[in-house]
Amino acid sequence: MAAAWLCFALVPARAGDAPAVAIAAEISAGPEGGTRLSVVLSRPVEARAFVMERPDRAIVDLPEVNFQLPPETGRRREGLVASFRYGLFAPGRSRIVIDLAQTATVARVATAPRQRDGATLLTIDLARTDRDSFRRAAVAPEPPAASKAVPANPGDTRPLVIVDAGHGGTDPGAIAANGAFEKDIVFGVARDLARRLEQGGRVRVRMTREGDVFVPLAERVRIAREAKADLFVSIHADSISAAPQVRGATIYTGSEKATDAESARLAERENKADQAAGADSAEGPGDVADILQELTLRETRSFSARFAHGLLGQLDRVMEMSAKPHREAGFRVLRSPDVPSVLVELGYLSSKHDLDLLLSEEWRSRVTARMAEAVETFFAGRVAPGFGPAFARRSAAMTAPVSP
Numbered sequence: 001m002a003a004a005w006l007c008f009a010l011v012p013a014r015a016g017d018a019p020a021v022a023i024a025a026e027i028s029a030g031p032e033g034g035t036r037l038s039v040v041l042s043r044p045v046e047a048r049a050f051v052m053e054r055p056d057r058a059i060v061d062l063p064e065v066n067f068q069l070p071p072e073t074g075r076r077r078e079g080l081v082a083s084f085r086y087g088l089f090a091p092g093r094s095r096i097v098i099d100l101a102q103t104a105t106v107a108r109v110a111t112a113p114r115q116r117d118g119a120t121l122l123t124i125d126l127a128r129t130d131r132d133s134f135r136r137a138a139v140a141p142e143p144p145a146a147s148k149a150v151p152a153n154p155g156d157t158r159p160l161v162i163v164d165a166g167h168g169g170t171d172p173g174a175i176a177a178n179g180a181f182e183k184d185i186v187f188g189v190a191r192d193l194a195r196r197l198e199q200g201g202r203v204r205v206r207m208t209r210e211g212d213v214f215v216p217l218a219e220r221v222r223i224a225r226e227a228k229a230d231l232f233v234s235i236h237a238d239s240i241s242a243a244p245q246v247r248g249a250t251i252y253t254g255s256e257k258a259t260d261a262e263s264a265r266l267a268e269r270e271n272k273a274d275q276a277a278g279a280d281s282a283e284g285p286g287d288v289a290d291i292l293q294e295l296t297l298r299e300t301r302s303f304s305a306r307f308a309h310g311l312l313g314q315l316d317r318v319m320e321m322s323a324k325p326h327r328e329a330g331f332r333v334l335r336s337p338d339v340p341s342v343l344v345e346l347g348y349l350s351s352k353h354d355l356d357l358l359l360s361e362e363w364r365s366r367v368t369a370r371m372a373e374a375v376e377t378f379f380a381g382r383v384a385p386g387f388g389p390a391f392a393r394r395s396a397a398m399t400a401p402v403s404p
Contacts, residue, residue: 071179169214254334
């Protein structure tokens with residue numbers, strides 16, 4: 001049986017060196033009926049490989065690698081490989097996630113200089129195995145390190161807004177027919193929204209990711225809660241390949257029961273983002289434990305719905321909305337019991353019309369302007385200037401009469 005972990009150590013990068021660059025990758029037949037993944041790198045790196053269950057995957061962990069690969073790389077099924085993806089898994093760490101077509105173990109990981117140009121050829125050999133052997137070899141890797149908390153500025157009492165760009169790093173999200181990744185599209189929108197809000201000066205802003213890096217779902221919620229955020233806005237773009245005629249934006253708020261079957265399926269897909277990145281699906285906030293928490297959750301969801309209504313009114317002016325523009329579903333990133341949260345699906349990558357808009361800077365500018373307006377109106381209409389809803393809720397709790 002193959003070992004659970006296979007490691008190799010090559011010449012590590014010197015301090016200050018740029019990341020190694022991956023310039024090509026391909027799947028081919030391997031020894032003894034196995035399958036080989038070959039990756040061409042600009043220089044040697046350190047790596048380790050292992051397998052995971054539910055779903056069955058092989059994982060290759062690397063130091064930070066700059067993947068400069070064609071958009072279609074990893075989508076073709078070949079031998080033991082159903083598909084593979086790659087990207088930044090955590091600051092300074094990259095990962096290749098191989099979806100297995102059947103149970104297999106990592107039999108060999110090796111590198112060698114390529115004679116014609118001196119590049120490094122990294123090869124990962126997969127070998128067939130039975131379910132019992134695979135289960136014994138499978139491991140549960142450590143989750144990525146938690147983001148460092150941003151120190152609070154006691155003198156800045158403006159509301160804090162968390163802008164969450166969906167997916168990232170090893171989790172590309174939906175993929176358009178032209179090869180565009182959801183993670184890249186929504187990051188551009190999220191970054192523009194954050195800039196507009198910062199320029200407006202009425203709120204503080206933090207993004208859950210500052211680049212193309214994977215952030216676990218529970219970590220996104222933790223960032224908002226530990227920062228005592230006043231609003232959490234998650235930005236996504238859906239895809240329905242079987243229905244390219246479906247288009248339009250939808251705003252979701254959290255609920256244990258989905259508005260409809262389509263919303264339930266979407267939430268289920270989005271909730272598997274950690275698995276797509278090759279990480280454990282750590283749970284977020286647990287079940288409501290007492291009546292006080294239940295009341296807090298109810299109040300938070302009321303605030304969420306109120307913001308969703310205002311956001312819908314703004315977006316409806318500049319973009320087409322779906323047939324049911326405000327829906328509810330059990331998205332894990334919307335489970336914070338004390339931070340009003342919404343998830344915005346900007347459109348469908350499977351719709352050519354929506355995709356053209358999503359890739360348009362002019363359209364994005366109009367949309368983010370309206371989103372920023374909705375955020376500022378939400379705070380201006382509910383609390384005194386300079387204080388967000390988190391402050392208002394805490395103040396109300398301190399001054400409310402105690403029932404006998």
